[in-house]
Amino acid sequence: MKQNIKMNDIALEVTGATKMFGGVTVLDHVDFTLRKGEVHILMGENGAGKSTLIKIIAGAYIPNAGSIKLNGEPILTNSPIEALEKGISVVYQELNLVEPLSAYENIFAVNQIVKKHGPLQILDRQAMIQRSRELLEMIGANIDVTVPVNELSVAQRQMVEIAKALRMNSKVIIFDEPSAVLTDIEVEKLFTVIRKLKENGMAICYISHRMDEIMQIGDRVTVLRDGKLVGCRDFHEEEITIDDIISMMVGHPMDxxxxxxxxxxxxxxxxxxxxxxxxxxxxxxxxxxxxxxxxxxxxxxxxxxxxxxxxxxxxxxxxxxxxxxxxxxxxxxxxxxxxxxISLVPEDRKEEGLFLSHSLYSNLMIAAVDNFTKHGVFEKSKIETICHNISRKLHLNTDNLDLNAENLSGGNQQKISLGKWLVANxxxxxxxxxxxxxxxxxxxxxxxLINKLIEDGIxxxxxxxxxxxxxxxxxxxxxxxxxxxxxxxxxxxxxxxxxxxxxxxxxxxxxxx
CATH class of the missing domain: 3.40.50.300 (P-loop containing nucleotide triphosphate hydrolases)
Incomplete structure (x- = not known):
């Protein structure tokens, strides 16, 4: 979809981004632009290619084809550090901080301030502490920068990530599901910070599954599906509803x-x-x-x-x-x-609901191990029959139950987290x-699935x-x-x-x- 954008307004331009893994194309000639002073929403179902596109922009993946321009200049980033140094920062849902270190040490993880001490150069901790405070004050965050980040709230850690991006003079900041673990009050504070960044000309990409959020904070929305670009819509130029966006994501009307x-x-x-x-x-x-x-x-x-x-x-x-x-x-x-x-499908499925490094078989049978043993020996055929029946009932997107849970999308992980309780009756x-x-x-x-549980008397x-x-x-x-x-x-x-x-x-x- 062609977009009427002045070239000097573009902070980031991705053209024809393509990525393949083992012969499978997960991102297929995707174009994406970020304007200065805008919040551009990136949406799509799990597996649509959002994460792959972001990792290409952030230097974590090298594309098989395509190009990236930053402020009109072609760039090639071979690592996240290179991308950060060029002015591209990512605030991930699972924050990229060294938890035992203090806030200021994380903010200055790259290119620390040093001072001369005789013939030597040593870290100027006081200068880094002062600069960290100034950066956090710029976004309205009152945080003790000398405290280890593992003692800060999730919202405070996000502010540290944003301060780190500002310290590196980032021109582009990508927020990956930033509100997933925040309270409503914390989300509003985050939005206030994002609006300040936007007013200062920052180009912001915002990834979220929360429809109410994107309507509040977004200027444009780009939707990916099955690794391809579906379209880009401008909230200020078009009448766009949540149903319109959902239809773009799933490929059919969402009545x-x-x-x-x-x-x-x-x-x-x-x-x-x-x-x-x-x-x-x-x-x-x-x-x-x-x-x-x-x-x-x-x-x-x-x-x-x-x-x-x-x-x-x-x-x-x-x-x-x-x-x-x-x-x-x-x-x-x-x-x-x-x-x-009685069963509980926990809020944090990765920490409390699943063994991510174990197979789907193991995760499905874990709550009912006794049902699969006879004289202390596992009954493999019984395990396979029941687990495959449950996987079909859950509409998993794979028949390979030897696959580790960490390789599934968030939606399929949630199905497995529920599935083990169905196995346990x-x-x-x-x-x-x-x-x-x-x-x-x-x-x-x-x-x-909830409807089916109710229908079955659960x-x-x-x-x-x-x-x-x-x-x-x-x-x-x-x-x-x-x-x-x-x-x-x-x-x-x-x-x-x-x-x-x-x-x-x-x-x-x-x-x-």
Whole structure:
């Protein structure tokens, strides 16, 4: 798609970028431009080629074909350090910082300031500390630059990455899913910084799966699909809707973003009475029935994840009772929960939900190892049959279950994280942020899997910070604030405004179920 851009406005121009791995083309003659003083959104499903394009720009990959110009001059970067020195910085979702080192040491990881000490040159730490403070002040960040970055919040670490880019006089900054682990307040602070950078003429590429964000912060959007350029649209010149962008990403109209199915409400699966867990949450009560999705909403730190972990036995309850199919249960650890048929698909699938360096077989069978052994010997044929049946049910994009989990896209990793509980014949599945970091097409697949669980009589609790997701997929919504429930809303009565009011402050009287 030709774009009407003045040449002196272009900070970065990628022409015909192509990359192949083992004879497979993962990026196919893609053009991409970044203007000075704009936020250009880069979108596409997992596997669309976004990461490959960014790694080519950032010097991590050398393209098989194509060229890059920076401020009109051809460049060739053979490493991320070279790209950084030329003025191209990337702020990754998994931040590229040396955690034991201080903020200022990370900011000056390259080209440190030195001073003469007799015949020698030594590091001028005070100068680097002062300059780091100045850079952070420029973006409105108040951070102790002498503190190791592993003691900083994720949002503060992002500010350190941005300061590092400014220190290198970067002309282009690429943000790769920067908001995935931030609170709404932290996201707004990040947007304030991005707007400042934009006003100062910085060229910014912003990658995100969050539709509401791109409409807030973006000037243009480029969409990739299957390694090819689908198109580039200008928010200021065209009427562009979220549905338009989704259709570009998936290749067909997206009439229903949340394919919620409705089932008859059945018997009670779970009942929690006055459940407490020390400092994390107090006096939480709710019930879950067959045929419904119970959504949990609230700000980060409200205690939702801790409630899930307590039911799953990963945190000890200090008070209260848990009933499962009408019988009071004592869950002292996850092993107890698994034996009962209670499962948890965690928020951080890479750290808590999967063994990334192990095969899909291993990940699928891990929660039900005893089901695959006879006299202490694994029954390979049984393992293969059940795992292949589950993989087909999950619509995995591979039949090779010997593949390691780390080689899957985010959406398929989430399917495997759920799949092990299907192998274990779970009766209750608790999803914590089920679609975080998952592209639009894969989100719909996750929602369809939730529908299938409900249809099969399996209970589903869904914890989510994505309000449209909570509203779109829940039958009832329990809202929490600072460790306490503040209200329960039926689907028909729930709105974003009502949820946010309950999530940000306690009601005048104690919540009653």
């Amino acid at each position: 229903q973003q949340f394919p919620k199915q409705f089932f008859e409400r059945g018997e009670e699966i779970l009942r929690v009475e006055n459940l407490s867990c020390g400092k994390y949450f107090q006096n939480v009560s709710f019930s879950l029935h067959k045929g419904e999705v119970l959504g949990f909403s609230g700000l980060v730190g409200a205690g939702r994840t801790e409630v899930a972990k307590t039911i799953f036995g990963a945190l000890p309850k200090t008070e209260g009772k848990i009933y499962f199919f009408g019988k009071e249960i004592s869950v002292k650890n996850p092993s107890d929960a698994i034996k009962l048929g 779970s009766k209750l599945v608790i999803f914590d942020e089920p679609t975080r970091g998952v592209d639009v097409g894969a989100k719909v697949e996750v929602y369809n 209970g589903v609790i869904m914890i989510s910070s994505d309000l449209p997701e909570v509203l779109g997929m829940s039958d009832r919504i329990l809202v929490m604030h600072e460790g306490r429930p503040t209200g329960e809303l039926l689907r028909a009565d729930a709105t974003q405004e009502k949820i946010m009011k309950l999530a940000t402050q306690r009601g005048e009287k104690e919540y009653e179920q």
